Amino acid sequence: MKQEFIQVNQLSKKFKGETALKDISFSVRAGEIFGFLGPSGSGKTTTIKILTGQLAQTSGQAFVLDRPVESIDESIYEQLGIVTDNSGVYERLSVYHNLSAFAKLLKVDKKRIDFLLQKVGLYEEKHKLASKLSKGMKQRLVLTRAMLHQPKVLFLDEPTSGLDPVTTEYIHALLMEIRDSGTAIFLTTHNMNEATKLCDHVALLNDGLIVEHDSPKALTLKYNKDKRYQVLLRDGQEVTLPHTVEAVQKLNRWLSSDDVVTIHSNEPNLEQIFLEVTGRELV
Structure with a gap:
């Protein structure tokens, strides 16, 4: 079993009498992407700040x-990566010199800079000033x-918010590669498709x-209470079938006569599950 890199037990946080986190518990293992999902103001960023030692919890x-988060120091920071909405860059430095400054601070071989720039598609921009880069x-x-x-x-706090679809896909592929290397990724987002x-x-x-x-698949199966199937036939008809004996027989006849072009089950997505559980939308 993979090692648990993050462990949270009954964690709470209050601000001036207002409760921001209410006895939350979870764990994140090595080589796993853990999605912490919710609308703005639900407590996602507060959790990251507690886990990275920037904010003290009230209890839990x-x-x-x-390492207890209360005792996080430089030795732990050297093993953490953090991307938040206020993770700025040195605008007057080039792409390469932004990274070389941190490489020196973190005692990283500078050969890794070019390797990573090629990975993220920025190698051709390495001498460009950060101020000249697109979002x-x-x-x-x-x-x-x-x-x-x-x-x-x-730790990634809404890492693809506001980005174009091509860049978003690029970052998604990179995150899955990082995960497969054994890094634990704690991802906050309100984008349920991304999650x-x-x-x-x-x-x-x-x-x-x-x-x-739970896992996204387990949740969609758990809340798939009204099972239905969307079928596209060769004559262009789109038919929604309930999960009944009669409907299965009809579908078998269509399949036997090669009349089916596509068939999809209609499990709810995470956004629909969130709405069902909370009564509110992700805004």
């Missing part, structure tokens, strides 16, 4: 790489910096409370 326990390129630069020292745990594609496990967060926690 949390451990990162077996997508800057996000790739920030992600590259977070990976420079090959962290054991990577379904990337995450091994997800926790649905609403008003500081985890309301569901």
Whole structure:
């Protein structure tokens, strides 16, 4: 069984009497992408700040790489990567010099810079000033910096928010490669399609409370209470069939006569599950 790199037990946080997190518990293993999902203001960023030692919890326990978050220091930071919405770059430095500054700080061989720039598609831009980069390129630069020292745990707070589809796909492929290398990735997002594609496990967060926690596939199966099948026939008809004996017989006849072009089951997606569980949409 893979090692647990993040452990959270009954964690709570209050701000001036208002509860931001309510006794949440979960764990994240090596080589796993864990999605922490919820709308803005649900407590996602607060959780990252606690897990990275930037904010103290009100009660409960949390451990990162077996170290209590209260005692996180430079020795742990050298094993963490963090990308948040305020992860800036040195605008007046080139792409390469942004990374070389951190390579020196983290005692990383500078040969790794060119290797990573090629990975993220920024090698041809290495001498360009950071101020001249597009938003997508800057996000790739920030992600590259977070990976420079090959962290054991990577915290990503809405890493693809506002990016174009091509850049988003690029980052998704990179994250799956990082996961496969053994890094634990803690991903916050309100994009349920992104979570379904990337995450091994997800926790649905609403008003500081985890309301569901499992793999995306397990959740869609759990909430697939009204089983239906969408069928496209060769004559252009689109038919929705219920899960009944009669419907199965009809489908078998269509299949036997090669009349079916496509067939899809209609499990709910994570967004629909969130709406069912909480009564609210992800906004």
